[in-house]
Amino acid sequence: MxxxxxxxxxxxxxxxxxxxxxxTPQREVVFNTLLKKRDHPTADEVFARVKSEMPTISLxxxxxxxxxxxxxxxxxxxxxERGPTRYCPNQSPHAHFHDEQTGSTHDIDLPPGLLDNVKxxxxxxxxxxxxxxxxxxKART
Amino acid sequence: MxxxxxxxxxxxxxxxxxxxxxxTPQREVVFNTLLKKRDHPTADEVFARVKSEMPTISLxxxxxxxxxxxxxxxxxxxxxERGPTRYCPNQSPHAHFHDEQTGSTHDIDLPPGLLDNVKxxxxxxxxxxxxxxxxxxKART
DNA sequence: CTAATAATTTGGAATTATTCTAATTACAAC
DNA sequence: GTTGTAATTAGAATAATTCCAAATTATTAG
Numbered sequence: 001m002x003x004x005x006x007x008x009x010x011x012x013x014x015x016x017x018x019x020x021x022x023x024t025p026q027r028e029v030v031f032n033t034l035l036k037k038r039d040h041p042t043a044d045e046v047f048a049r050v051k052s053e054m055p056t057i058s059l060x061x062x063x064x065x066x067x068x069x070x071x072x073x074x075x076x077x078x079x080x081e082r083g084p085t086r087y088c089p090n091q092s093p094h095a096h097f098h099d100e101q102t103g104s105t106h107d108i109d110l111p112p113g114l115l116d117n118v119k120x121x122x123x124x125x126x127x128x129x130x131x132x133x134x135x136x137x138k139a140r141t
Numbered sequence: 142m143x144x145x146x147x148x149x150x151x152x153x154x155x156x157x158x159x160x161x162x163x164x165t166p167q168r169e170v171v172f173n174t175l176l177k178k179r180d181h182p183t184a185d186e187v188f189a190r191v192k193s194e195m196p197t198i199s200l201x202x203x204x205x206x207x208x209x210x211x212x213x214x215x216x217x218x219x220x221x222e223r224g225p226t227r228y229c230p231n232q233s234p235h236a237h238f239h240d241e242q243t244g245s246t247h248d249i250d251l252p253p254g255l256l257d258n259v260k261x262x263x264x265x266x267x268x269x270x271x272x273x274x275x276x277x278x279k280a281r282t
Numbered sequence: 283c284t285a286a287t288a289a290t291t292t293g294g295a296a297t298t299a300t301t302c303t304a305a306t307t308a309c310a311a312c
Numbered sequence: 313g314t315t316g317t318a319a320t321t322a323g324a325a326t327a328a329t330t331c332c333a334a335a336t337t338a339t340t341a342g
Binding site: 097 | 218221236249251262266269272274275277279282
C-alpha cells in the first residue's frame with residue numbers, strides 16, 4: 001500500500017481559513033468524497049457521489065468547490081487527453097500513470113528530490129510553481 | 142534557439158504509409174501548419190490557419206487529421222487545465238512549460254536520458270509508452 | 283478503362299464539459 | 313436585527329469534441 005495523503009477532513013477548515021475562505025458543508029462533503037475513494041473522479045462523478053449524502057447540492061457548486069480546493073492546494077486537478085478533468089486529494093509528491101487499456105489512473109510515489117531534480121532542467125528565467133509528470137501505458141494488474 | 146523537430150513535410154507520406162494510412166492534401170496542410178508556427182495551437186486555431194490555404198476544409202477533418210497525426214506520433218497533444226487540447230509537432234524529447242501569466246506554452250528541451258531516468262521510478266508491472274512533463278509557473282521574457 | 287471497394291472528407295447535429303448569470307440563502311460584523 | 317459579503321443554486325449559455333450518414337476521392341482487381 002502506497003503512502004496516502006496527509007490531508008485530513010480536519011485540516012480543511014484551517015486551510016480554507018488560511019486563504020480567507022469559509023468551510024461550508026458543501027466543501028466538506030466534496031473534499032470527503034475525494035478522500036473516501038481515491039480513483040481520480042471527474043466533477044460529474046463527484047457530483048453523483050455527493051448527491052447521495054447531500055441531495056440538494058448542485059453541479060455548479062461541485063465545480064465551485066473543486067476549484068476552491070484546487071486553489072488552496074488541497075486537491076490536484078489532472079488532465080488526460082481530451083476527457084474531463086480529474087481530481088486527486090493525494091498531497092504527497094506523486095506522478096500519474098494513465099492505463100490506456102482500462103482508462104484508470106494510478107498514483108506513482110516519487111522519490112524525494114526527484115521533482116527538484118527535474119526542475120533543474122529549466123533554463124534561467126523559468127520559475128515553475130508546479131511540476132506534473134504523466135505516464136501513459138499499460139499496467140499489469 | 143532551441144533544437145527544432147526532425148519531422149519534415151517529406152517524412153509525412155512515409156510515416157503515414159507505415160501506419161497503412163494515406164497522405165492526403167488535408168493531412169499535409171494540417172501538418173505543415175503545425176510546422177510553420179510552433180505555438181501549440183488548438184484545433185480551432187489550426188482550422189482558422191488552414192482555411193486560408195484550403196477554404197473548403199471542415200473542422201471535423203481538422204480534428205480527424207490531428208488525431209491521425211497524433212496516432213502515428215508525428216504530433217503530440219498536450220492538455221493543460223480545462224482548456225482545449227493543444228498540438229505540437231516537436232519530436233525531440235521535451236517538456237512543456239505553461240506560463241500562467243500569458244497562457245503561452247514553451248518547449249523545454251530535455252537532457253538525454255532524463256525520460257529514461259524518470260521512467261525508472263515506475264514500480265514493476267508498469268510499462269510506460271510515453272512520459273509527459275508539464276511545468277506551470279512564470280517565465281521571464 | 284471500369285467496376286467494385288475502401289478510405290477519407292464533409293456539414294451539421296448531438297453530446298459533453300464547463301462556465302456564466304441572476305436570484306437566493308447563509309453567515310459575520312456592526 | 314440590519315447590512316454587507318460570501319456561497320450556493322438552477323438553469324441557460326458556451327465551448328470543445330464527437331458522431332453520423334452522405335458525398336467524394338483514391339485504390340485495386342478484373
